[in-house]
Amino acid sequence: MLHLSSPAEAKEWCASQRRLNQTIGFVPTMGALHRGHLSLLDRARRENTACCVSIFINPLQFEDGQDFDAYPRNLDTDLSLLADNGCDMVFEGTLEQFFPEIDPKESIPLIPAGHFGKGLEEEFRPGHLDGVRTIVDRLFKVVGESKAYFGEKDFQQTLVVSDLARAIGYPEVIVCPTVREVSGLALSSRNSLLKAEQASDVTKIYQALLAAKKFWQQGERNPETLRRAMNDILEASTLVIEYAAIRDPENWSASPPYGHLTQAQALIAARMGSVRLIDNMRLDNDTP
Known part of the structure; x- marks a missing residue:
């Protein structure tokens, strides 16, 4: 596996692969890799002839400096996992390398997240999805024409990056199912920060x-009733609820939808101590 230390080197590698008529699968990450990331890599390998991964903890998407500092880091383990699971190239970078045209003394202008960034995450993490869209724009331009793989756990983020890909014309964004623990907890790099005694409540x-x-399966289509069903469970825990919400996944809105729904996504964000957890589930299909 090739390990590159700059976006410029990665851009040249990707261009060289296309010159060889290779198709590229790309998995953007912030490291602290787990089975969820590896499932994205596995699909990228199966659907393309070359695959690459980025590892970059993006400070632009952290509204809290302490949260940035606390984010799990284990580069050596990450590199070993990627090599063992068939990654062809992994690259890192710094903000200065991703944005060479910006004076290091100046702040990097953020790209607004757009319509799909409205509501929910915007309310509780203002600027977060702007920071995501800004760095993913650069990552997409480093890798170029490709298929990019994202996990559905970060549902609102997948809407924002899919919108970005449509705006610039590439890559093809592939949203993959959430990978879970046996308990149902969605895999997340932040799970490593949880204490054993918190496992039941999360x-x-x-x-x-x-x-x-x-x-939903019993015929309920009122979004407020569906929301209350989630709230009843969450309020019986020690979790601090940020939101338990219902949205129409095909017609995103900042505020809750009204009336009889024909499709629905349930979304939750909550904190257990200092650890923020998010998850979601499509209601109008047969997959749990």
Whole structure:
């Protein structure tokens, strides 16, 4: 596996692969890799003839400096996992390398997240999805024409990056199913920060999503009733709820939808101590 230390080197590698008529699968990450990331890499390998991964903890998407500092880091383990799982190239970089045209003394102008960044995450992490769109724009331009793989756990983020890809004309964004622990907890790099005694309560997030799913399967289509089904479960835990919300996944809105829904996404964000957890579930399909 090739390990490159700059976006410029990665851009040349990707261009060289295309000159050889290779198709590229790209998995952007912030490191602290887990089975969820590896499932994205596995699909990228199966659907392309070359695959690459980025590891960059993007300070532009952290509104809290302490949260940035606390984010898990284990580069040696990450590199070993990627090499063992068939990654062809991994690259890193610095803000200065990703934005060479910006004076290091000046702040980097953020690209607005756009329509899909409105509501939910915007309210509780203002500027976060702007920072995501800004760095992903650069990552996409480093890798170029490709297929880019994202996990559905970060549902609102997948809407923002898909919108970005449509705006610039590439890559093809592939959204992959959330990978979970046996308990149902969505895999996340932040899970490593949880304490053992918190394990029971954090699974209430998944249980709340399943409760909304059950109501849907029984014929409930009112978004407020579905929201209350989740809230009832979450409020019986020590989680601090940021939001338990219902949205129409095909017609995103900052505020809750009204009336009878024909499709629905249940979304939850909550904190257990200092650890923020998010998850979501499509209600109008047969997949839990």
